[in-house]
Amino acid sequence: MTGTFTLGNRPVKRLGYGAMQLAGPGVFGPPKDRNAALAVLREAIACGVNHIDTSDFYGPHITNGLIREALHPYPDDLVIVTKVGARRGADGSWNPAFSPAELVQAVQDNLRNLGVDALDVVNLRAMFSDHGPAEGSIEGPLAVLAELRHRGLIRHIGLSNVTPAQIAEGRGICEIVCVQNHYNVVHRTDDTLIDDLARDGIAYVPYFPLGGFTPLQSSILSDVAQGLAATPMQIALAWLLRRAPNILLIPGTSSIAHLQENLSAAELELPDEAMAALDGVAASIGSSH
Numbered sequence: 001m002t003g004t005f006t007l008g009n010r011p012v013k014r015l016g017y018g019a020m021q022l023a024g025p026g027v028f029g030p031p032k033d034r035n036a037a038l039a040v041l042r043e044a045i046a047c048g049v050n051h052i053d054t055s056d057f058y059g060p061h062i063t064n065g066l067i068r069e070a071l072h073p074y075p076d077d078l079v080i081v082t083k084v085g086a087r088r089g090a091d092g093s094w095n096p097a098f099s100p101a102e103l104v105q106a107v108q109d110n111l112r113n114l115g116v117d118a119l120d121v122v123n124l125r126a127m128f129s130d131h132g133p134a135e136g137s138i139e140g141p142l143a144v145l146a147e148l149r150h151r152g153l154i155r156h157i158g159l160s161n162v163t164p165a166q167i168a169e170g171r172g173i174c175e176i177v178c179v180q181n182h183y184n185v186v187h188r189t190d191d192t193l194i195d196d197l198a199r200d201g202i203a204y205v206p207y208f209p210l211g212g213f214t215p216l217q218s219s220i221l222s223d224v225a226q227g228l229a230a231t232p233m234q235i236a237l238a239w240l241l242r243r244a245p246n247i248l249l250i251p252g253t254s255s256i257a258h259l260q261e262n263l264s265a266a267e268l269e270l271p272d273e274a275m276a277a278l279d280g281v282a283a284s285i286g287s288s289h
């Protein structure tokens with residue numbers, strides 16, 4: 001087993017669940033099968049998941065509504081992490097929503113749609129570029145979240161899609177408990193950052209741990225999986241769990257079978273040779289995922 005990590009002031013299992021895949025195609029609109037989506041959430045809790053990642057801009061408003069319908073009143077140990085900073089256009093586009101009014105509205109929407117008095121963790125999702133983290137000050141929007149925390153509407157604050165400079169800026173404004181950036185066995189831009197955050201006890205929560213909308217494919221992953229009687233997706237998750245102790249996983253799926261498969265990755269122990277082989281995946285594929 002891979003144990004727990006303290007997120008804010010709450011211990012969570014290192015293998016959690018990301019709810020984004022529960023919305024409709026393109027994370028826009030309702031799921032094709034609402035009951036199936038509710039069943040995935042209930043199965044996650046039944047399997048012991050106590051960390052769920054979401055946002056009110058998934059759908060929009062769809063994913064949080066599903067979480068509330070499936071799980072409210074919430075188990076005492078469940079930590080729900082949401083994010084603000086974007087809004088969806090009528091065409092499904094993702095647009096920055098960094099003004100104070102938009103941030104306050106987003107927090108109120110999350111509170112209402114999740115059915116809670118305070119949000120466990122709110123990530124400020126930076127939107128300076130469509131192509132990953134890009135420099136730009138987060139002081140103004142983060143001060144708005146810090147004020148909402150002061151008012152008791154938010155318990156803890158994290159950052160998403162950010163650079164090391166933005167994390168340093170953010171830590172000067174308020175406590176930052178987690179960073180959620182794109183990272184997986186192929187996409188390793190944050191290697192140094194992860195180790196720096198580990199030293200400071202800050203959780204690193206990779207999004208797209210399985211490659212996102214086009215799940216990872218690599219002969220190295222498949223070979224390692226075959227040797228350990230596991231699946232490539234389980235190996236991708238087990239690699240992340242062994243990569244650093246502050247990594248918390250939120251793999252996304254709309255399938256109960258995939259959920260169970262992914263959670264079983266907590267039982268896998270990757271030998272050193274497998275870790276070394278997997279280090280070669282990024283080099284063999286390039287950082288395309």
Ligand SMILES: NC(=O)c1ccc[n+]([C@@H]2O[C@H](COP(=O)([O-])OP(=O)(O)OC[C@H]3O[C@@H](n4cnc5c(N)ncnc54)[C@H](OP(=O)(O)O)[C@@H]3O)[C@@H](O)[C@H]2O)c1
Nearest residue numbers: 018019020053207208209210211212233251252253254258
């Ligand atoms: N902060 C951000 O900017 C940001 C961006 C993206 C995502 N996120 C968060 O990160 C979470 C994880 O990211 P993600 O869901 O986009 O990507 P992911 O976890 O890397 O991969 C999800 C994809 O993999 C498939 N999949 C899952 N388990 C599988 C398995 N065992 N075998 C084969 N395919 C499998 C899913 O399809 P099926 O549904 O068919 O299983 C889906 O297509 C999201 O749920 C969301 O909460 C945050």
